[in-house]
Amino acid sequence: MKIQDFVKTLNCRFFCGVPDSQLKSLCDYLMNEYGIDPKHHIIAANEGNCTAIAAGYNLATGEVPAVYMQNSGQGNIINPVASLMNGKVYAIPCIFIVGWRGEPGVHDEPQHIYQGEVTLKLLEDMEIEYFVVDKNTEVCDIEKKMSEWQSLLACGKQVAFVIKKGALQYDEKVVYSNSYTTVREEIIKHIVAVSKDDPIVSTTGKASRELFEIREANGQGHERDFLTVGSMGHSSSIALGVALNNPNTKVWCIDGDGAALMHLGAMAVIGANKTKNLIHIVINNGAHETVGGMPTVSQALKLTEIATACGYPYAVKVDSYEELDKELAKAKNSDVLTFIEATCSIGSRADLGRPTTTALDNKNSFVEFLKGI
Numbered sequence: 001m002k003i004q005d006f007v008k009t010l011n012c013r014f015f016c017g018v019p020d021s022q023l024k025s026l027c028d029y030l031m032n033e034y035g036i037d038p039k040h041h042i043i044a045a046n047e048g049n050c051t052a053i054a055a056g057y058n059l060a061t062g063e064v065p066a067v068y069m070q071n072s073g074q075g076n077i078i079n080p081v082a083s084l085m086n087g088k089v090y091a092i093p094c095i096f097i098v099g100w101r102g103e104p105g106v107h108d109e110p111q112h113i114y115q116g117e118v119t120l121k122l123l124e125d126m127e128i129e130y131f132v133v134d135k136n137t138e139v140c141d142i143e144k145k146m147s148e149w150q151s152l153l154a155c156g157k158q159v160a161f162v163i164k165k166g167a168l169q170y171d172e173k174v175v176y177s178n179s180y181t182t183v184r185e186e187i188i189k190h191i192v193a194v195s196k197d198d199p200i201v202s203t204t205g206k207a208s209r210e211l212f213e214i215r216e217a218n219g220q221g222h223e224r225d226f227l228t229v230g231s232m233g234h235s236s237s238i239a240l241g242v243a244l245n246n247p248n249t250k251v252w253c254i255d256g257d258g259a260a261l262m263h264l265g266a267m268a269v270i271g272a273n274k275t276k277n278l279i280h281i282v283i284n285n286g287a288h289e290t291v292g293g294m295p296t297v298s299q300a301l302k303l304t305e306i307a308t309a310c311g312y313p314y315a316v317k318v319d320s321y322e323e324l325d326k327e328l329a330k331a332k333n334s335d336v337l338t339f340i341e342a343t344c345s346i347g348s349r350a351d352l353g354r355p356t357t358t359a360l361d362n363k364n365s366f367v368e369f370l371k372g373i
C-alpha cells in the first residue's frame with residue numbers, strides 16, 4: 001500500500017512520533033510533506049512525550065491526532081494512555097501507528113524478540129483496539145476499519161494500526177545530512193584507544209555495532225563493553241550504576257543525541273551524584289540515524305550548557321579529532337565527572353555488521369570483567 005493512501009485514509013492533520021525503520025516510508029513522507037511543523041508534524045523526545053503532545057492537540061482542537069512509533073516504545077506510552085487518555089480518566093482519542101519489530105516467526109535482533117511477542121497483548125491490556133497491516137492490506141481495508149472506529153474515537157477511545165515489515169511503500173527518497181565532517185566510528189576508535197581497559201557502556205543502535213567491530217578489528221575481546229542493544233535512552237543510567245559501584249575505575253558512556261534526549265532526566269541524576277569516575281560522551285549528529293536519519297532537536301540545543309545546569313562539573317563540545325583527543329586524555333586523567341559532546345556527520349559504513357555474540361553472553365562476560373577490576 002502506498003503511504004500517501006494510508007495517510008489520506010486516516011484523515012489526521014497532526015502527527016507526532018519517534019522515528020522507526022519499520023515506518024521509514026511514513027517518516028520520509030511526513031518529512032517531505034510537512035518537515036517539522038508544529039501545526040502538522042513533531043518528532044518528540046520519546047513515545048510518552050508524543051502521547052502527551054497528542055493529548056494536548058486534541059484538547060485544543062477537538063481533532064484526532066496520530067502518534068507513530070516502534071513497538072519498543074509501547075512501554076513509554078503505558079502511563080499517559082492509562083492515566084491520561086483512558087476513558088476512566090479524560091477519554092482522549094488517538095490513532096497509534098506502531099511498527100512491529102520482532103514479529104513472531106520473523107527473524108529480528110535479540111532486543112526485539114520479546115517486545116514483538118507482547119506487542120498485541122500490550123495493546124489489548126491498554127484496551128486499544130488494533131488492526132494489523134501487512135503487504136496484502138488494501139486501502140479499502142483501512143477505510144473499513146476507520147469507519148468502524150469512528151464511534152470509538154468519538155467516545156475518546158484509542159485505536160492502533162500495527163504495521164508489519166514492508167506493508168507501506170514510498171517511492172521518494174529523503175537524504176538527511178549535516179555540515180559536520182567527523183565520523184562516528186572514528187570517534188569511537190579514538191575513545192577505545194584512550195579508555196584502554198576501562199569498561200564502556202554504549203548506546204542503542206549503530207554506535208554499539210561499531211564498537212563491537214572495532215574490538216574485532218583490534219583483535220580484542222568484548223568483555224569490557226556493555227552493548228545497550230535495547231532500552232534506548234538508558235545507557236547513561238546503566239553507566240551511572242556501574243560507576244557508582246566501581247568508584248576506583250573510569251567508566252565511559254558512549255551515548256547518542258537521540259538517546260540522551262529520550263530520557264534527559266538521567267543527566268540530572270548523574271549530575272546530582274557527581275560521580276567522579278564517569279565520562280559521559282554524547283556523539284551528536286542531530287539525527288535518529290539508526291532508524292533512518294530523521295532529525296532530533298539537538299541542533300537547537302546547547303547540550304554542554306544542559307550538562308552544566310544538571311550539575312556536571314566539566315562539560316565541553318568538540319568538533320574535530322584533535323579537540324576530541326585532547327579532551328579524552330584530560331578526562332582519562334582527571335578526577336571529575338565529565339561530559340563531552342562530540343559532533344559528527346550522518347552515515348555509516350554500508351557493510352557495518354552486528355554483534356556476533358548473544359546479549360546474554362555480552363552481559364555475562366561484562367559482569368565477570370567487572371568482578372576482576
